[in-house]
Amino acid sequence: NAGVTQTPKFQVLKTGQSMTLQCAQDMNHEYMSWYRQDPGMGLRLIHYSVGAGITDQGEVPNGYNVSRSTTEDFPLRLLSAAPSQTSVYFCASSPGTGFFEDYGYTFGSGTRLTVV
Amino acid sequence: AQRVTQPEKLLSVFKGAPVELKCNYSYSGSPELFWYVQYSRQRLQLLLRHISRESIKGFTADLNKGETSFHLKKPFAQEEDSAMYYCALTFNYGQNFVFGPGTRLSVLP
Numbered sequence: 001n002a003g004v005t006q007t008p009k010f011q012v013l014k015t016g017q018s019m020t021l022q023c024a025q026d027m028n029h030e031y032m033s034w035y036r037q038d039p040g041m042g043l044r045l046i047h048y049s050v051g052a053g054i055t056d057q058g059e060v061p062n063g064y065n066v067s068r069s070t071t072e073d074f075p076l077r078l079l080s081a082a083p084s085q086t087s088v089y090f091c092a093s094s095p096g097t098g099f100f101e102d103y104g105y106t107f108g109s110g111t112r113l114t115v116v
Numbered sequence: 117a118q119r120v121t122q123p124e125k126l127l128s129v130f131k132g133a134p135v136e137l138k139c140n141y142s143y144s145g146s147p148e149l150f151w152y153v154q155y156s157r158q159r160l161q162l163l164l165r166h167i168s169r170e171s172i173k174g175f176t177a178d179l180n181k182g183e184t185s186f187h188l189k190k191p192f193a194q195e196e197d198s199a200m201y202y203c204a205l206t207f208n209y210g211q212n213f214v215f216g217p218g219t220r221l222s223v224l225p
Binding site: 031043 | 212
């Protein structure tokens with residue numbers, strides 16, 4: 001199993017450009033989430049999904065869109081990049097079962113995004 | 117609102133010394149608490165979860181509901197423990213998590 005795969009690993013954008021960060025998991029996990037990691041602020045939830053066709057906003061959703069057409073994929077779209085979106089982005093998935101032992105995220109390796 | 121606090125941004129200890137990374141949470145119900153670790157240039161990994169009461173890499177954490185704390189402890193720190201540590205809680209069966217700001221642990225030789 002590959003786990004959670006994120007692409008690209010690095011990206012530089014100009015202000016106003018749009019792009020999509022890809023996330024795929026092969027563990028048949030129901031729950032998927034996107035976080036951004038900024039120094040001193042920890043991880044903040046952008047958007048999450050509890051299953052195909054279902055998405056919801058997290059703590060910092062502005063400027064980002066998501067969709068979940070399949071269980072495996074959960075892309076994050078930046079509509080018009082701004083310097084404030086310079087960050088490291090992590091995708092994560094979890095099983096979404098009722099068993100506590102299954103809880104806990106599997107994280108992707110991250111995408112380091114710089115907006116100039 | 118749910119919140120996780122980690123009061124120390126940076127914690128430095130010498131090799132072989134005990135280490136305690138503090139974590140406090142605010143949630144009125146019964147959350148599930150976790151510790152995640154991120155080694156340099158690697159992805160975040162689940163270190164331990166309170167529900168399983170396990171010890172991973174010598175680390176333990178006890179949930180104290182009275183003090184709403186979930187401090188991470190290790191009796192003898194090793195240099196390879198140097199990493200960023202995040203405390204997190206979930207209150208909706210893993211649907212999403214609330215993370216603390218993280219503590220960078222530096223174990224000095």
